[in-house]
Amino acid sequence: MEAINSGPMTHSEIKAITEWLIDGARSAPLPQQVLAQLSDRLVACGIPLWRVAVFVRTLHPQVMGRRFIWRPGAEIEHSEAPFGVLETAEFLNSPVARVYETSRPVRRKLTDPNCAVDFPVLTELRAEGVTDYLASPLLFTDGAIHVVTCTTRQPGGFTDSQIACIEAIITPLARVAEIRALRRTASVLLDTYVGHDAGERILAGRIRRGDIEEIHAAIWLSDMRGFTALADRQPPRVLIDLLNRYFDCQVPVILDHGAEVVKFMGDGLLAIFTIAGDEPEVCKRALAAARRTQTNIAALSDSAMPGLRFGLALHVGDVLYGNIGSGSRLDFTCIGPAVNFAARIEKLAGELGRGILASSEFARHCPGEFTALGEFTLPGFSVEQRVFGLEDEVPIR
Secondary structure, eight states: OOOOOOSOOOHHHHHHHHHHHHTTOTTOOSHHHHHHHHHHHHHHTTOOOSEEEEEEEOOOSSOOEEEEEEOTTSOOEEEEEOGGGGGSHHHHTSHHHHHHHHSSOEEEOTTSTTOOOOSHHHHHHHHTTOOEEEEEEEEOTTSOEEEEEEEEOSTTOOOHHHHHHHHHHHHHHHHHHHHHHHHHHHHHHHHHHHOHHHHHHHHTTOOSTTOEEEEEEEEEEEEETTHHHHHHHSOHHHHHHHHHHHHHTTHHHHHHTTOEEEEEETTEEEEEEEOSSOHHHHHHHHHHHHHHHHHHHHHHHHHTOTTOOEEEEEEEEEEEEEEEEETTEEEEEEESHHHHHHHHHHHHHHHHTOSEEEEHHHHTTSTTTEEEEEEEOOTTOSSOEEEEEETTOOOOO
8 A cells, every 4th residue: 555645745744743743742652653643644744655664772681672664554563673683684784784883864766777776675675666765863862873764655756855854853753762762661671670560660659768568469489409509519600591591490480370570589589479359369370380380490400400409488478568778779579477488488398308388378279289298387487387288299308
């Protein structure tokens, strides 16, 4: 489908678009909506766009950047690129890479017989009927470079006045893109380092020391067996790789089962399954995650790390969830007797040769899954506590 040139452009129409961008493109809360509305407005002003793409690099541990593509009459295409893309021939030999490198626009008027077809993508575009191509840098205030590309299939390519109109919106578009990118970067970093739920709370303003709430949750506290001895005999980089692969056995499973990873503590992991209603359902979900994790760790032990084992405590209780720390250095975490109780059970798991232990408060919600192992005196608790192990788990002595 072609974009229709609705007539000659006017200065007031382009000014209206730039003012809309300068005002923050408020009618478009999502980045794909910004691109869709901007492109539609440009077409309505008489710029015969066939394809517009925006490439924005991100600060993310797994994603190098995001790409949004607009075509008239179609939904915005959105994709994410891993860091490996930067090393591919397709990227290195592209106009986008040239713009990143030089901070200068790349224009190729493909209808010009003397046009340099110096990027493979231009041959592909010409075969699709594209007559003109423009890649422009989106310069952020911190010096970062991002890219927007525009193409047309208008006979003869873009006119000089059309190019001037596109260039007029580049700087205000960069400001909108930067604001949206900063917000997303903050969200991604908080998700990465404190978890999604905690990150949302922080972004919502829960950043003062003492901003705490009491929540009811199923508590997950796990630990790798023999980590201290392992750390003593393994080179640091080998140890870090081991820890990463060990946590890969747990974290995706925990997240898939609706929990929040609260903290890593060396080789230990604390997670919570918030209980808002159906307590038995949440506990069954936590147990399903525990069994899946145990299977993952057993597979990792069999394939690459013989003897790798872990211990896990499952408990239900109230925890204090929020900001704790000193002055301007805070930690978003959860504390309370229930967390301490889970920590004591986890230590007991090692003594009993068990992989997964549960408190009576947790086990009662999973009938047929657990068996009572007895009553034990736990450090810090004056009354003996009944502890449960999985019915089908064989202890390792």
